[in-house]
Amino acid sequence: MTKTAAAYLLCLFPLWTMAQKRPTAIQVPLQASNWEFRPGGVEFTTYKSVPAMKILTTKDSAVLKQLDFTNGTIEYDMEPLDPYFTSFYFRRNSKAENECFYFRTAEAGKGDAVQYAPHLGGINLWDMLPEYQSATWFAKDQWNHVKLVISGKQMRVYVNDTIHPVLQVPRLEGNTTDGGLAFDGQAIIANLVVKPAQTEALSPDAGIDITDNDPRYLRQWQLSTPITTPVNLDFSLDWKPAKDAAWESIWAERKGLINLTRKFGGMADRARRIVWLKTNIHSTVAQVRQVSLGFSDEVWVFVNGNFAYVDKNLYSLPAMKQPDGRCSIDNASFSLPLKAGDNEVMIAVANNFYGWGIIARLDKFENLTFGK
Template sequence: MYAQSIKAAKSESSSEIQIPMKAEYWKSDTATTEFTTYKNTKVIKGKNGSAFQVFLKNHNFSNGTIEFDVELSGMGFPGINFRMSEDHKNGENFYIRSFGAVKPETRTTLQYAALMDGMSIWDLTDEYQAGATIYQNKWNHVKLVISGKQMRVYINDMTKPALIVPELEGGRNSGGISLSGNVIYANFTVKPNATEGLSPESGYIVTTGDTRYLRDWMVAPVKDFPFGREIKFSLPSMYGKLTTSELPDSNTKWSPIKAEARGIVNLTRIYGLKENDARRLTWLKTTIESDKDQEKILNFGFNDEVWLFLNGQIIYVDKNYFGTPVQKSPEGRCTIENAIIKLPLRKGKNEIMIALANYFYGWGIIARLGDTDGIKR
């Protein structure tokens, strides 16, 4: 019956599928979700101001155009997930930050982030934010054009995209759709394979050919690292009691990991989510070869805590806790702006080894040399 209804809902003039905002088309929680009429339009909204999430039934989305109207009626992060896995843990996520009126110049209004193991990696995806004209107490029209690796998002102004994503990072080609937030949704349509000429290949990413980025790393197995613990490493001591070290040794098992197109070494992709704010730790290492003794600048980003060693010596320790005074710019995200570190390189091979702890959302690093003069990797 559902398939027949969807077929009947198709526009006679195009392949557009109009998805009715009725309970039989969406999987929902009746305690939080209401299907009703609002402003003479069939809508989905939160019951008694509740936040909610609804899942489109019996629809597998791959490429095409998705459009809908949304009225921002509450505080939160209303948005859409698409190409979702059956367990709803992996896919792509686009949302609006809804915390009252915003100016079009506010860069953090829109966000794209991949879903990995049930978690949005928004704090590893600073590049994919944008401003837009967002209306309060009236409909906002949203259009997503999705083709292979690329996506363009239009908000209210359909003449130019507000957000361009050159490479979707969820790693899935197709899957389900959901809507969420403390908002009101209406007029949901899907146009399968209507991609407006957008190439399915990855678009231009400025970091791709930048040889300053450290891209080839080795990573150690992850382990639990409860709060209160610190890395032990050798320090100068008058009494010889500070020589204990937890740095990896010859028994440590290493696996290769490469930075992704934006330069991020994304550990979330391989280690997934650990619930209940569980703090975990892993080690990363790479080698830089210098043709002489020299000092290099390393622009460095990380989430959430780091201990950085060069040739076995500690040279940098820091924390990047979102929502605290010690969070790094911008707002606790992992970006190349987090830190500037001086590397005293010696002639020959130099080993960078990093202990990285995380408990909050995305987990990763990004590292870029100030220049590559006299450097071989």
């Protein structure tokens, strides 16, 4: 063997050693020493002949110690006990910033049985992401096998079937790219396995957003500073920004969503806030267009200084829009009169519950220019 070949092999040896030491699968011990939890809130036991972790109340959680997860496959068995939810968190930096997949335990077999929703600034974005819920069957008195494949911006979720995903997420919307794992909600967990970097050829790049091809969406807006509204006062024109007020640009995210939760968080200390959005629509002719508007939670729309539309989308109240109080382009529609030339559209948006934002789309894109 030549000296050059020997040196080459010596260089390869540390890499080979690291490859041998890197685990292909981690069987996570369901023992108290491996988890953070409230004393009395979690029980470690043997259940149906396997080691298990039992979360005892709806409000309790268990956070895995000393594991930083970025990409890979996570599998576990779960028997739900909670009457409402049982959740799994990944890329968890804190209770306020994480990715989350959960079961609505009373909705097995229904269209909203499972949901993906990140936490941004402590706000669960379930009401802004109705497209990330799905139907699946799961049992309340037996093990249900759950598998998540997470790769960069994408995720696939399997429940009681490792071939056909029940939920496909083309773009994970959380602010985190790595972090810990956790569970909450009453449930029994067993057979937790983490396979780092094993992503089953799932692309790490975000999937396409077909609405990017649709020019009718209003995507470019100017944004004011939010204000906290007085108690028992619904709306006042006095809250409109002054002529010399500062504005900043904001662009729509996926599906044309102006995501105010990502920008401002939710309701701090349960205080209702209002922010103003404005944009310009240039029309070469006078015309009336129909606007489809998704919104959460309350909106006041003006065109050229005149009231055009006002509405509320308040979850569990009579003003709730379909689907189930979530922000959707199907929430509402109204007529928007446009003059020839520039038209200033302003929307005041109030936060009442969880996430807030808007999606706006015109019925036709004819003789129009947006945002100029």
